[in-house]
Amino acid sequence: MTTTSPIRVERVQQSRLEDVDFSNLPFGKIFSDHMYVSDYRDGEWTDDRIIPFGHFTMHPASMVLHYGQSIFEGMKASVDQDGTPMLMQPREHAQRLNASARRMMMAEFPEDRFVEAVSRLVKLDQGWIPPQEGSALYLRPYMYATDEFIGVRPSETYRFCIFTAPVGPYYAKPVRLVVEEKYVRAVPGGTGEAKSGGNYGGSLLAVHEANQRGFDQVLWMGVENKQQIQEVGTMNVFFVIDGEVVTPITDGAILKGITRKMFIQILKDKGIPVSERLVTIDEIVAASDAGNLQEMFGAGTAAVVSHVAELQYRDRLITLPPVEDRKIGPMLKRHIDGLRVGSVEDTHGWLVRV
Ligand SMILES: Cc1ncc(COP(=O)(O)O)c(C=O)c1O
Known part of the structure; x- marks a missing residue:
């Protein structure tokens, strides 16, 4: 396969940028x-193009339907203090897109070409950052x-696309969670480790029912071990228990979050104890009872950190300490936000300037 x-x-003839209110996104x-x-056909990605944002037409038998x-990715570009666009x-x-492609029997998109594509697109639309x-x-x-075909088999043609959307600061208020015991998101051997659309469609009913109950x-919990904590919504989950940061080990059912990986590295760099291991709900209840549950938060690209205020498990309501008293989650968010604007030093080469 060619790589370039x-x-x-x-x-575009006329940019839409002037119509956008950046203070209210x-x-x-x-x-x-x-x-x-x-577009992928005859075993090759072809006709790479940057074109005005617009609609696609679709054949009714298009296999994706x-x-x-x-499959998809979610990532961010920001600007350095001197205005240079940077990709995180x-x-x-x-690599994760390609891991998802392999799981879903889809064509991989060459890594160098992916980086070139996002770089060129972001550079062209840098006024939108x-x-x-x-x-x-x-x-x-x-x-x-x-493929325009309705037999069940892997498609032989694919479209790869990237669009971009400016987003404002994410002032997520601390969330109220419920331990999900009726529905499951993913099982080892399933598709939970892939960012495939169906995982998200399959999660909506559980979230809807939780919303109706006020959460x-x-x-999300495991299936083989129903005590096993997996993820929170569409984020990886972290706990701080008696000064140690813990996050569930990825076992094939958990999405390998890039924010999760960065958090683990930042914590190690700062000498803060962190471990990836099996985390059970019983352990969290016991830690709360003992007064040792200091923090719980979600980690992901969109919000970076989403603090958990309360966690309902059967008839138990676990109340976490106020966010003002927390140290780890707010520190990690400041670190990532600071990296994105160039005020925190990028010691691991996570940012790519374009
Ligand atoms: C199910 C799920 N878990 C975790 C994450 C967090 O991953 P990342 O940090 O790469 O955004 C995401 C978002 O991509 C997700 O969809």
Whole structure:
């Protein structure tokens, strides 16, 4: 497979940038001027192009609509203090997209070409990157099956696309969670480790029922060991128990979050004890009873940190300490937000300037 292909660029006639109110950005509703598209046919990615953001037409038998070969990534670009656009961990995202592609029997997109594609797109639309700390240009690379056929088999053609959306700072208020015991998100051997669309469609009913009961999100649990904590909503989960940070070990059912990986590294760099291991709900209840449960938060690209205020487990309500008394979650969020605007030193080369 070729790893490079010239990118054809067709610019918009008139940018929509002037119409955007950067001080009031709803998440995921405003899209920048251009998008990147490449099509896979005859075993090759072809016709790489950056074109004006717009609609696709679709064949009614397009395989993605029937059997769900659909994967995506979520990543962010920001600007340095001197205005240079920067991408956070583009290679990690390329590798995870390809891991998802392998699990879903889809075509892999060459890593170098992925990095070039996001770089060129972000450079072209750099005026769309909101400069304030906590704001970013959210990038959505995704791929879907395009064969016009209704037999169940892997598609032989795919479309890979990247569009971008400016997003404001995410002032997430601390969330109320419920331990989900009726529905499961993923099992080892399933597709939970892939960022495939079906995982998200399958989670909606659980979240809806939790919302109806007054909770914001669910805490997903394992199947083989029903005590085993997996993830919170669409984020990886962290606890601080008696000064030690713990997060569930990835076992094939948990998405390998890039924020999760960065948090573990930052904690190690700072000499804060951190471990990846099996975490059970009984352990969390016991830690709370003993007064040792200091923090619980979700970790992900969108919000970076989402603090948990309360966790309902059967008839037990666990109340976490107030966010003002927490140290680890707020420190990690400051660190990532600071990296994104260049005020914290990037010692691991996570940022790529474009
Ligand atoms: C199910 C799930 N878990 C965890 C995460 C966090 O991953 P990341 O830190 O790479 O955004 C995400 C978001 O991508 C997700 O969808």
